[in-house]
Amino acid sequence: MKFKTILNLVAIAITLGAISIGIGQLSYSWLPPQASVESQLIDNLFSFLVTLGTFIFLGVTGTVMYSILFHRAGRYDLSDGPPIEGNVTLEIVWTAIPFLLVLWIAVYSYQTYMEMSIRHPMEMAHMPMAKAIAPAYAEPMDEAVEPMTNIEVEAKQWAWVFHYPEKNITSTELHLPVDRRAHLILRSLDVIHGFYIPAFRVKQDIIPQKNMDFEFTPIRTGKYRLRDSQYSGTYFAAMQADVVVESKEDYQQWLEEAAKRTPSAAPNEAASEYALREEKSAESAWVTVVPASEPIVNYHP
Amino acid sequence: MTQITPEILTNKTPESPPNPPNWLRYFSFSTDHKVIGIQYTVTAFFFFLVAGIFAMIIRGELITPEADLVDRTVYNALFTMHGTIMLFGWMFPVLAGLANYLVPLMIGARDMAFPRLNAAAFWMVPFFGMMFILSFLVPGGPAQAGWWSYPPVSIQNPSGQWLNGEFLWLLAVALSGVSSIMGAVNIVTTIVRMRCPGMGWFKMPIFVWTVLAAQIIQLFGLPALTAGAIMLLCDLSFGTTFFDPAQGGDPVLFQHFFWFYSHPAVYVMILPVFGIFSEIFPVYARKPLFGYKVVAVSSLIIVALSAVVWVHHMFASGTPDWMRMLFMISTMLISVPTGIKVFAWVATIWGGKLRLDSAMLFALGGLINFVFSGITGIMLSSTPVDIHVNNTYFVVGHFHYVIYGAIVFGLYAAIYHWFPKMTGKMYYEGLGKLHFWLTFIGTSLNFIPMHPLGLMGMPRRVASYDPEFAFWNFIASIGAFILGMSIIPFLVNMVASWLSGPSAPDNPWRAIGLEWLVSSPPDVENFEEIPIVISEPYTYGTSEPLTENMGG
Numbered sequence: 001m002k003f004k005t006i007l008n009l010v011a012i013a014i015t016l017g018a019i020s021i022g023i024g025q026l027s028y029s030w031l032p033p034q035a036s037v038e039s040q041l042i043d044n045l046f047s048f049l050v051t052l053g054t055f056i057f058l059g060v061t062g063t064v065m066y067s068i069l070f071h072r073a074g075r076y077d078l079s080d081g082p083p084i085e086g087n088v089t090l091e092i093v094w095t096a097i098p099f100l101l102v103l104w105i106a107v108y109s110y111q112t113y114m115e116m117s118i119r120h121p122m123e124m125a126h127m128p129m130a131k132a133i134a135p136a137y138a139e140p141m142d143e144a145v146e147p148m149t150n151i152e153v154e155a156k157q158w159a160w161v162f163h164y165p166e167k168n169i170t171s172t173e174l175h176l177p178v179d180r181r182a183h184l185i186l187r188s189l190d191v192i193h194g195f196y197i198p199a200f201r202v203k204q205d206i207i208p209q210k211n212m213d214f215e216f217t218p219i220r221t222g223k224y225r226l227r228d229s230q231y232s233g234t235y236f237a238a239m240q241a242d243v244v245v246e247s248k249e250d251y252q253q254w255l256e257e258a259a260k261r262t263p264s265a266a267p268n269e270a271a272s273e274y275a276l277r278e279e280k281s282a283e284s285a286w287v288t289v290v291p292a293s294e295p296i297v298n299y300h301p
Numbered sequence: 302m303t304q305i306t307p308e309i310l311t312n313k314t315p316e317s318p319p320n321p322p323n324w325l326r327y328f329s330f331s332t333d334h335k336v337i338g339i340q341y342t343v344t345a346f347f348f349f350l351v352a353g354i355f356a357m358i359i360r361g362e363l364i365t366p367e368a369d370l371v372d373r374t375v376y377n378a379l380f381t382m383h384g385t386i387m388l389f390g391w392m393f394p395v396l397a398g399l400a401n402y403l404v405p406l407m408i409g410a411r412d413m414a415f416p417r418l419n420a421a422a423f424w425m426v427p428f429f430g431m432m433f434i435l436s437f438l439v440p441g442g443p444a445q446a447g448w449w450s451y452p453p454v455s456i457q458n459p460s461g462q463w464l465n466g467e468f469l470w471l472l473a474v475a476l477s478g479v480s481s482i483m484g485a486v487n488i489v490t491t492i493v494r495m496r497c498p499g500m501g502w503f504k505m506p507i508f509v510w511t512v513l514a515a516q517i518i519q520l521f522g523l524p525a526l527t528a529g530a531i532m533l534l535c536d537l538s539f540g541t542t543f544f545d546p547a548q549g550g551d552p553v554l555f556q557h558f559f560w561f562y563s564h565p566a567v568y569v570m571i572l573p574v575f576g577i578f579s580e581i582f583p584v585y586a587r588k589p590l591f592g593y594k595v596v597a598v599s600s601l602i603i604v605a606l607s608a609v610v611w612v613h614h615m616f617a618s619g620t621p622d623w624m625r626m627l628f629m630i631s632t633m634l635i636s637v638p639t640g641i642k643v644f645a646w647v648a649t650i651w652g653g654k655l656r657l658d659s660a661m662l663f664a665l666g667g668l669i670n671f672v673f674s675g676i677t678g679i680m681l682s683s684t685p686v687d688i689h690v691n692n693t694y695f696v697v698g699h700f701h702y703v704i705y706g707a708i709v710f711g712l713y714a715a716i717y718h719w720f721p722k723m724t725g726k727m728y729y730e731g732l733g734k735l736h737f738w739l740t741f742i743g744t745s746l747n748f749i750p751m752h753p754l755g756l757m758g759m760p761r762r763v764a765s766y767d768p769e770f771a772f773w774n775f776i777a778s779i780g781a782f783i784l785g786m787s788i789i790p791f792l793v794n795m796v797a798s799w800l801s802g803p804s805a806p807d808n809p810w811r812a813i814g815l816e817w818l819v820s821s822p823p824d825v826e827n828f829e830e831i832p833i834v835i836s837e838p839y840t841y842g843t844s845e846p847l848t849e850n851m852g853g
Contacts, residue, residue, distance in 0.1 A: 030756045031689075042685045049683065053676035060672050063647050064665065073587065073654035078811070081588040081653040083842030090648070091592050091641070098640040102633045109683040110626060116685060191453045192552060194617065194692060198758020201689040203617045207553060208453065209546040212619060225767065229617070229692045229760050231447050233454050234373050237763035277372070285372035286442035289459045 016058050024051030035220040036200035038116045045112045148183040155193035155206050158239040158270035161295045167259045171299040172266040174243045176218050177251035186212040194229030197243055205230050218245040234288040235270035258299035266300030332416035337423050338402025341394045348390030348430050355383040360781035363774050368765040376764040377445040384448035389477040390430045396573050397484050399715055400512045406816035407506050409497025409832045414490040418483055425480035432473040436466045444470035452544040452552045456537045471534040478527035485519035499834035506838045507596055511576030514600035515569045522562040529558030553618055560611035568607040572600055574711030575642055578664050581714055582646050584812040585661035586653030589839040591645045599638035606635045616684050617691045625684045632682035659733030663714035666741050670706030695755025701748045721805030725822045732794035739787035746780025818851045
C-alpha cells in the first residue's frame with residue numbers, strides 16, 4: 001500500500017470516529033430522563049453501541065456509496081471488472097475484527113448486567129442466600145443496609161393496583177421515595193402483563209400464579225409513566241399508571257395521608273371505555289373479555 | 302460426486318396429461334416446478350396486498366394518539382392478522398416460489414425431486430390463507446392475541462364459541478407448518494440428489510446454498526412450532542392445560558416452543574435473500590463474488606447458530622441469569638458470519654462496473670437497510686439494552702427493517718432480475734426505478750421513526766398512546782401510506798409487461814448461470830440436454846465457459 005493511501009485511510013477513520021463519538025453522545029437525548037441507577041448504566045452501554053454502530057454503518061455504506069458514485073459502467077461499456085475472486089488476508093481480518101468487537105460488546109453488556117442485578121423469581125428460588133453474596137451495587141455502600149421500599153403490585157385486565165404493606169394502604173398511583181432501592185412483588189391475576197417504566201429502563205413480565213421479585217433504585221424526583229409491556233388483550237394500551245418519585249419526607253407524608261382516606265373507586269380507563277361501548281352497543285366491535293371493575297383503593301389521582 | 306437421475310424424470314413425460322392452454326396451467330394442479338413457482342409467487346402477492354391494507358388501517362389508527370378509527374378489538378385483530386398473513390401468507394410462500402422456480406434451473410435439473418408433493422404443498426397455501434381471511438366472519442372475530450399468540454391471552458376466548466378466530470388461526474398455522482415441511486423435504490432432496498454432472502458443492506450458486514441452509518432450518522425448527530400450536534389448540538378447545546398457569550401449566554413453555562422456531566424463521570427468510578444479493582451483485586458489478594467459498598460456508602454457520610438464540614426474545618419473560626447471558630453471546634456471534642457476507646458484497650461491488658438497473662437498485666438499497674437493521678439487532682442482543690426496549694417500537698422498527706428493508710427489497714430485486722426469464726418479457730425500467738424510490742423513501746419514513754419511539758418507551762401493539770409520541774407516529778404513518786402507494790407502479794409494470802412487454806432474450810443481463818443458458822421462458826423440461834458444469838459459478842472478467850456442452 002502506498003503511503004498516501006494509508007494516510008487517506010487514517011484521515012477517513014479519524015473523521016468517521018469523530019462523527020461516531022458525536023452521535024454516541026447525542027444518543028443520550030433519544031432516551032427518557034435518567035430516573036434510576038439502572039437507566040444510567042443502560043444509557044452508557046447504549047451510547048457505546050451507538051458509537052460503534054455509527055462507525056460501522058458509515059464505514060460500510062460510505063464504501064458502497066463510493067462504488068455507486070465512482071465505479072459506474074458507461075452506457076456503452078460492456079466490459080467486465082477485474083476478476084478478483086477473494087483475498088485471504090482481508091477475509092481473515094474481517095472475520096477477526098467483528099469477532100473481537102462482539103467479545104468486547106458481550107463483556108461490557110455482562111458487566112452492566114451484573115451491576116444492574118435485576119432480580120427475578122428463578123434466582124430467588126434457587127439462591128435463598130442471594131442477599132449475602134449480592135454483587136456490588138452501583139449505589140453507595142450505606143444504601144445496602146437501609147431498608148428497601150416494599151410494595152406489592154397487582155396487575156389485572158386492565159388495571160394496576162399498588163399495595164403498601166407498611167401502612168396497609170392501596171393506590172392506583174405508584175409512589176416511591178427517591179434514592180432508596182425499591183423492592184416490588186409483582187403479581188398477575190389473569191394473563192401475562194409486563195411491568196415497564198421507561199424512565200427507569202426496567203421491565204419484567206409478570207407470570208400469573210407467581211410472585212415475581214423485582215428491584216430498582218429511583219434517583220430523580222418527578223412524575224413518570226408505568227406501562228403494560230406485554231400484550232394483555234383488548235384494553236392493553238390503556239393499562240398505564242403514573243409513577244411519582246418524591247423526597248423521603250414527601251413520601252412519608254403521602255403514606256400517612258393516604259392511610260387516613262377511606263377506600264373509594266378509582267377511575268379506570270378500560271372500565272369506563274367498556275361501559276361507553278356497551279351503552280352505544282357498537283356493532284363494529286367484537287366481544288371482549290370484560291374489564292375488571294374500577295379498583296377500590298385508598299388513594300387515586 | 303453427485304449423480305442425477307434425469308432418465309427417471311424424462312420417463313414420466315408420456316403418462317402426464319396433455320398440457321392445458323398456457324394461462325390455465327397456472328390454475329391447475331401442475332407438477333411443473335416453474336408453474337408452481339409462479340403460482341406460489343402470485344398467490345403470495347395477493348396475501349401481501351391484503352396484509353398491507355391491514356397495515357395501512359393500523360397506521361391510520363396510529364396517526365393520532367387516541368383510539369378513534371376502529372374499535373380496540375378490531376385493531377387487535379388487524380395487527381394480529383397483519384403479522385400472521387405477512388409471514389405465513391406472503392413471506393414463506395413467495396420464498397418457496399422463488400426457490401421452486403430457480404433451484405432446479407440453477408442446478409441443471411428437469412424438475413424437483415417430488416413434483417406431486419410440490420404441488421400438494423402449494424395448494425395448501427390458498428387453503429390455509431383463506432382460513433385466515435374467513436376467520437373475520439366467525440363470531441367473536443379473528444384471533445386477537447398477536448402473531449405470537451402467547452397464552453393465557455390467546456386461550457381466553459371471550460366469545461365462548463367452539464368455532465372461534467383463535468381456533469381457526471391455530472389450525473391454519475399448523476397447516477402452514479405442514480406445507481412448509483413438505484416443501485423443505487422436497488427442496489433439500491432436490492439440492493442434495495439432483496445436481497447435474499460436474500456441479501459439486503463448491504460449484505453451486507450461492508442462492509442454492511442459502512436455500513439449502515434455510516430449508517434445513519425449516520426441517521429442525523418447524524416441528525417445535527407445530528407441536529406448540531397443536532398443544533395450544535388442545536388448551537383452547539379440548540380442555541387440556543399445558544400452558545394454563547391457573548391449572549398447573551406453564552405459559553413460558555409455550556414461548557420457548559414458539560421462539561425455538563420463530564427466531565430461526567427469520568433466517569429461513571433472510572438466508573435466501575443473502576443468496577439473491579450474492580447472485581445479483583456480481584451480475585450488475587461485472588465481477589466475481591468475493592470469497593465465494595467463505596460466503597457459501599457462512600450460511601451453514603448461521604444455520605447452526607440460529608438454533609441456539611431463541612431465548613433472546615424472552616429476556617424480560619422471567620428467564621434466569623445464565624440463560625440471559627448465554628443467549629446474549631450466541632446471538633451476538635451471529636453477526637460474525639453475517640458480517641463476512643456483508644463485507645464480501647461490498648468487496649464484490651468495489652472496483653466493478655456498476656449498472657443501476659431496478660434489480661441492482663433494490664439489492665443495494667436492501668444491503669444498506671440490512672446493515673442498519675443488523676446494527677440495531679446487536680443493540681437488542683445486549684440484555685441490559687433489550688430490557689429497556691423489549692416489546693417497544695424499537696423492536697418493531699428493527700424487524701420491519703429486516704423484513705421489509707432487507708428481505709422485501711431483496712425479493713423485489715429477485716423479481717426484477719428473473720422476470721424476463723420467468724415470463725419471456727422485459728419489464729419497464731422507468732417504472733421499476735419509480736417503484737424503487739417510492740419504496741426506499743416509504744421504508745425510511747415508516748420505519749426509522751419507530752426507533753426513537755421505542756427508545757422513548759412506546760410499547761408495541763397499542764391502539765392508543767400518550768401525546769408525547771404523536772410526532773414520530775405521524776411521520777411513520779405518512780411513510781406507511783407512501784409505502785402502500787409504492788406497490789402501484791410495481792403491479793402496473795408487472796401486469797403490463799407480462800401482457801405486452803417487449804420479448805426478452807435468453808440472457809438480457811449477460812449473467813452467468815445455468816438458468817440463463819435456456820430459453821426465456823424455459824421449456825417444460827428445462828434442459829434439452831443435461832448440462833455438464835466445469836467451472837465455478839461467478840467467472841465474470843474471465844472467458845471460462847460454465848459448461849462443457851452448452852457453453853456459457
